[in-house]
Amino acid sequence: MLVPSPWRADFPAIAALQRQAQIYLDNAATTQKPQALLDALHHYYANGAANVHRAQHLPGAHATQAFEDSRHKVAQWLNSGDSGHIVFTHGATSALNLLAYGLEPLFNPGDEIVISALEHHANLLPWQQLAQRRGLKLVVVPVDAEGLIDLAAAARLIGPRTRVLAVSQLSNVLGTWQPLAPLLALAKAQGALTVVDGAQGVVHGRHDVQALGCDFYVFSSHKLYGPDGVGVLFGRHDALAQLRHWQFGGEMVQDADYQHATFRPAPLGLEAGTPPIAAVIGLGATLDYLRALGQDAVAAHEAALHDYLLRGLQARNGIRLLGRPHVALASFVVEGIHNADLAHLLTEQGIAVRAGHHCAMPLLKGMGLAGAIRVSLALYNDSDDLERFFEALDQALELLR
Numbered sequence: 356m357l358v359p360s361p362w363r364a365d366f367p368a369i370a371a372l373q374r375q376a377q378i379y380l381d382n383a384a385t386t387q388k389p390q391a392l393l394d395a396l397h398h399y400y401a402n403g404a405a406n407v408h409r410a411q412h413l414p415g416a417h418a419t420q421a422f423e424d425s426r427h428k429v430a431q432w433l434n435s436g437d438s439g440h441i442v443f444t445h446g447a448t449s450a451l452n453l454l455a456y457g458l459e460p461l462f463n464p465g466d467e468i469v470i471s472a473l474e475h476h477a478n479l480l481p482w483q484q485l486a487q488r489r490g491l492k493l494v495v496v497p498v499d500a501e502g503l504i505d506l507a508a509a510a511r512l513i514g515p516r517t518r519v520l521a522v523s524q525l526s527n528v529l530g531t532w533q534p535l536a537p538l539l540a541l542a543k544a545q546g547a548l549t550v551v552d553g554a555q556g557v558v559h560g561r562h563d564v565q566a567l568g569c570d571f572y573v574f575s576s577h578k579l580y581g582p583d584g585v586g587v588l589f590g591r592h593d594a595l596a597q598l599r600h601w602q603f604g605g606e607m608v609q610d611a612d613y614q615h616a617t618f619r620p621a622p623l624g625l626e627a628g629t630p631p632i633a634a635v636i637g638l639g640a641t642l643d644y645l646r647a648l649g650q651d652a653v654a655a656h657e658a659a660l661h662d663y664l665l666r667g668l669q670a671r672n673g674i675r676l677l678g679r680p681h682v683a684l685a686s687f688v689v690e691g692i693h694n695a696d697l698a699h700l701l702t703e704q705g706i707a708v709r710a711g712h713h714c715a716m717p718l719l720k721g722m723g724l725a726g727a728i729r730v731s732l733a734l735y736n737d738s739d740d741l742e743r744f745f746e747a748l749d750q751a752l753e754l755l756r
């Protein structure tokens with residue numbers, strides 16, 4: 356095999372999917388899980404679940420310790436410098452909603468929020484709805500033909516009324532790394548807060564949030580081989596301090612009487628109610644597993660596999676790639692063929708890829724497309740998976756043409 360994966364056996368679901376004759380190539384949507392995570396979840400539940408940060412008893416102390424260890428591991432993963440920068444949420448979407456609600460009091464009518472034309476709905480709709488609630492202007496920076504946010508346009512559109520810039524690090528449709536450094540510099544020069552949607556970027560390579568220099572960075576555990584139901588909001592201390600508390604209940608309160616209450620600062624002040632304890636602990640175990648793989652080896656494998664995917668697509672007639680993907684995925688359309696028909700035939704042949712608008716409807720509409728097929732890769736995929744995909748694609752195209 357041209358591109359084998361040395362880590363395939365670490366993911367029991369890959370063998371299970373193989374027994375069901377399924378090739379899983381929808382990894383940008385969610386990933387399969389390593390045995391190390393399954394073991395951590397089993398260990399937690401088999402040894403005594405307990406709530407965190409409240410109980411005096413031993414199971415509570417163990418759960419709290421493991422939970423806070425995970426916060427520390429996430430802080431290390433992002434090089435945030437201090438685990439107090441890490442807020443656990445229920446996913447990237449809930450982190451972005453937390454930001455849009457938490458920052459709301461900072462805005463005055465006429466203020467501007469800048470996003471880009473390629474944002475996932477999760478990094479569009481919370482800002483769009485905030486803009487509607489507060490009479491703000493949502494400014495959309497266009498994307499060029501390669502799939503990069505247009506820096507010249509950004510320089511024109513980011514101005515003195517800009518309060519927030521919120522952009523993706525890696526596009527979930529186009530697979531392009533965005534020019535974050537110059538974008539963030541433009542926003543900072545105007546005194547705006549910067550939000551990076553790292554939902555896809557965090558999965559590919561290690562990213563240092565201090566070096567990036569953003570105020571906030573969000574991601575979901577489930578795309579990074581971790582459990583679902585948990586996400587991360589990184590915020591610099593002074594940026595977190597600007598967030599209004601947005602959900603109220605246990606854990607986040609300092610003092611309460613019937614008419615008034617005071618609240619804890621971040622991170623616990625932004626984690627109302629019982630958090631996803633097992634999932635947070637599982638995310639920590641997943642990061643331990645990933646750290647041990649060696650980032651260079653993973654990056655080299657992903658690059659080789661991505662190259663294999665692009666070459667295979669480019670070798671076929673009538674296939675048009677969306678943008679110029681750098682890593683991880685490729686989205687495409689085929690001249691004269693509806694993506695839903697193609698997706699249907701791929702599904703029938705056991706190929707799990709994504710078809711449709713990829714939660715970025717305005718981007719696809721702007722390209723004049725109703726949808727596209729997306730093939731997205733993970734570290735456990737190999738070139739045999741892609742060969743199976745290409746065979747199925749050829750068969751489908753023959754039928755449809």
Ligand SMILES: Cc1ncc(COP(=O)(O)O)c(C=O)c1O
Pocket residue numbers: 383384446447448449475477478523525526527552554555575714
């Ligand atoms: C770029 C991007 N942002 C945000 C999200 C939302 O992630 P979640 O649904 O896990 O909250 C996704 C998920 O596909 C994504 O690709």
